[in-house]
Amino acid sequence: MAEEYLNTHNADLLLSAANKSHYPQDDKPEIALAGRSNVGKSSFINTLLGRKNLARTSSKPGKTQLLNFYDIDGKIRFVDVPGYGYAKVSKVERAKWGKMIEEYLTSRDNLRAVVSLVDFRHDPSADDIQMYEFLKYYEIPVIVVATKADKVPRGKWNKHESAIKKKLNFDKTDNFIIFSSVERIGIDESWDTILEQI
Ligand SMILES: Nc1nc2c(ncn2[C@@H]2O[C@H](COP(=O)(O)OP(=O)(O)O)[C@@H](O)[C@H]2O)c(=O)[nH]1
Numbered sequence: 001m002a003e004e005y006l007n008t009h010n011a012d013l014l015l016s017a018a019n020k021s022h023y024p025q026d027d028k029p030e031i032a033l034a035g036r037s038n039v040g041k042s043s044f045i046n047t048l049l050g051r052k053n054l055a056r057t058s059s060k061p062g063k064t065q066l067l068n069f070y071d072i073d074g075k076i077r078f079v080d081v082p083g084y085g086y087a088k089v090s091k092v093e094r095a096k097w098g099k100m101i102e103e104y105l106t107s108r109d110n111l112r113a114v115v116s117l118v119d120f121r122h123d124p125s126a127d128d129i130q131m132y133e134f135l136k137y138y139e140i141p142v143i144v145v146a147t148k149a150d151k152v153p154r155g156k157w158n159k160h161e162s163a164i165k166k167k168l169n170f171d172k173t174d175n176f177i178i179f180s181s182v183e184r185i186g187i188d189e190s191w192d193t194i195l196e197q198i
């Protein structure tokens, strides 16, 4: 249980960074969280940290354009990566976003794993697949979290899991977690998996 190792509720936004020069300067382990806008990333963070509104669940996807570093009990950090695949973002914005993410993911020694969030209801998007391939290419451990499981009937869970794994060309050494912040499914499994990586 995560609670034996850290007080998961003792969490706060430490800083927001646009580039390397603003990242925290220590060697605490970091878990980054990535996913399409609206996939449920903020809800995932809030649910794991037992907080209602720490990571804002935004009605305006694509608005958070910085890397948000959350300190958790002074021991580990979550790094909230701005959501991708938001149509109303300009090409210039998209390129800036890409550079910012790439810089973090390819050069950050603190990074232990990326939680890659996908919507359990649907096949992964082209962006989801590209992100997964990128992480595999750089040999970054991935935890795929399939969100909004409450919207998928239990009898179809296996079918949805297989379809997502197939589209991603999922590597069996990665973890796949079925999650719902609404029905509070997969919270302990997420924490256990995250703590295994750090
Ligand atoms: N049914 C359901 N809705 C969810 C779940 N998680 C998030 N949502 C909803 O999906 C929308 C986007 O969530 P948010 O956490 O802001 O997504 P983000 O853009 O990835 O940070 C909001 O309306 C949430 O209430 C979930 O587990 N189940």
Ligand SMILES: [Mg+2]
Pocket: 041, 042, 043, 056, 057, 058
């Ligand atoms: Mg969000």
